[in-house]
Amino acid sequence: MGGSVHHDKKSNRWFISIYWESKRYKIFKHPVTQEPFWAKKSAEKQLNKIRTEIDEGYFNPAAWFPDSPLSIRLYCDEWLEGADVTKRTLGDYRGYCKNYIIKYFKDKDIRTVRHSDLLKFKKWLGEIGRSEKTIYNVVSAFRTMMNYAWKDEVISSVPPFPALPFKLPTVEYLTMEQQDKVLAEIPEKHRPIYAFMMDNGTRVGEALALQKDCIKEDCIEIKRTFSGNTLKLCSDNKKGGVIGMTDYTRDVLAGIPQHLGPFIFVRDDGKPYTNKNLNAIWREACGKVEIKIKLYNAVRHSLGCQLLDQGEDIDLVRQQLRHTNIKMTERYAERSNKTVTAALNRRRSKIVDFPKKTTK
Numbered sequence: 001m002g003g004s005v006h007h008d009k010k011s012n013r014w015f016i017s018i019y020w021e022s023k024r025y026k027i028f029k030h031p032v033t034q035e036p037f038w039a040k041k042s043a044e045k046q047l048n049k050i051r052t053e054i055d056e057g058y059f060n061p062a063a064w065f066p067d068s069p070l071s072i073r074l075y076c077d078e079w080l081e082g083a084d085v086t087k088r089t090l091g092d093y094r095g096y097c098k099n100y101i102i103k104y105f106k107d108k109d110i111r112t113v114r115h116s117d118l119l120k121f122k123k124w125l126g127e128i129g130r131s132e133k134t135i136y137n138v139v140s141a142f143r144t145m146m147n148y149a150w151k152d153e154v155i156s157s158v159p160p161f162p163a164l165p166f167k168l169p170t171v172e173y174l175t176m177e178q179q180d181k182v183l184a185e186i187p188e189k190h191r192p193i194y195a196f197m198m199d200n201g202t203r204v205g206e207a208l209a210l211q212k213d214c215i216k217e218d219c220i221e222i223k224r225t226f227s228g229n230t231l232k233l234c235s236d237n238k239k240g241g242v243i244g245m246t247d248y249t250r251d252v253l254a255g256i257p258q259h260l261g262p263f264i265f266v267r268d269d270g271k272p273y274t275n276k277n278l279n280a281i282w283r284e285a286c287g288k289v290e291i292k293i294k295l296y297n298a299v300r301h302s303l304g305c306q307l308l309d310q311g312e313d314i315d316l317v318r319q320q321l322r323h324t325n326i327k328m329t330e331r332y333a334e335r336s337n338k339t340v341t342a343a344l345n346r347r348r349s350k351i352v353d354f355p356k357k358t359t360k
Contacts, residue, residue: 003050005043011036014043018050020061031064031109058111058156070154071107079145086227096141100125110149115160118142122162136164171331172297173305179298185285193265193273194282194299195252200243201303201321204296206234208272210264215253218245222322229274241322304332 003018008028014037016027029036030046037043046064053059063070076097083090104121105113118139125135139161146158174182179198186194197207202222209224209231219242225234234241256264263272282295300321307317318329 002054003047005040005047007040013038014040016043016047016050016064018047018061020054020059023061025061025064027064029065060111063109063111070109070111072105072110072113073102073107075110075149075154076102076145079148082148083144086232087230088228092137093141093144096138097145100130100138101142101145110146111155113146113159115162118159119162139164171301171305171334172293173302174291174293174298175302176306178291179302181289182282182285182291182298185288186281189268190281192252192256193278196249196265197299198303199246199249199252201300202243203300204275204278207265208274208278211262212264213262215264216245219243220245220249226272226275243320243322301332304329308332 002020003016005014006017007014011028013028016025016037018025018027027046027050030042037046050059050064060070080090080093080097083093085093104124105117108117121142122135122139125138130138143158143161146155146161149155150158183191183194183198193207196202196210197204200220202210203225205225205227206222208226210220210222211224214221214223222241222243223234225232253264259266259270261270261272266272267277279295282298286292304317304321307320308314314326314329314333317332318326321329323329
């Protein structure tokens with residue numbers, strides 16, 4: 001089978017000697033506790049684990065030395081360093097790792113995580129009082145990390161993850177009439193960016209990052225976005241894309257005062273708006289007309305719902321909002337169906353009830 005246990009007289013402790021892929025390794029400590037092998041039996045027990053790993057095809061000597069990058073505690077850092085996500089998402093991932101993943105798995109070897117471990121992890125999250133949404137987010141983040149480890153050839157396969165039935169919250173939206181009411185309460189100098197988002201359903205970060213080189217004669221290229229306060233290029237397969245130029249948007253852009261900066265929508269100081277700026281202005285305007293809704297829902301979600309309410313094809317809505325997954329668009333359709341049903345019920349309530357069939 002390979003490998004043997006020896007006594008080191010100088011340190012008066014035992015060690016494992018293993019020859020693997022043309023190289024000799026001497027292992028003096030337990031891979032997790034880092035306790036020396038003071039007894040022969042302890043070293044032999046760990047040698048048997050090594051032999052099992054060799055038999056099952058996932059032995060890696062690095063896992064048996066201090067500060068092994070294969071422990072979940074340390075691999076979290078490696079994953080977070082290489083994760084290609086927005087600043088906000090990265091912050092969420094850091095919190096999930098620190099507060100849940102590392103707290104539960106500690107120094108467990110990432111290659112030994114099994115389906116049963118994941119079930120216990122999910123159950124533990126519920127036992128400590130985490131909400132269904134938090135459990136969904138944490139387990140999804142851990143699955144993302146495991147997929148990263150698989151692509152990086154750290155693990156040979158990703159174990160099956162437990163079902164995550166969390167349902168996204170019902171879509172909230174405004175009608176065009178409601179949007180106009182709020183828009184009328186926004187100071188005129190700030191209206192263009194809100195009107196632009198309402199007409200095109202862009203993400204807030206995309207509108208903030210819109211620059212003059214994106215404006216073409218008959219279309220608008222979405223090249224950049226703001227993640228937090230960091231300007232980033234949109235990748236080809238995530239966000240980005242081209243949207244058509246409507247007559248309304250053309251008028252909005254034509255009404256913006258000329259300035260020398262590269263950004264389309266700017267504050268009085270010539271700098272682009274921030275999320276904080278826009279949300280503060282939006283909340284104040286909403287308060288004046290007694291409407292309460294998040295800006296993202298009021299512009300992006302609202303356009304999708306409005307288009308479906310007027311009978312447009314769901315794939316057209318998907319294209320306009322640049323959803324890569326039709327399931328995101330179907331959320332609007334589900335809400336739209338309920339809206340249409342309610343409208344039909346209101347219509348029928350004005351008509352004399354159809355006589356019900358009675359039995360004799």
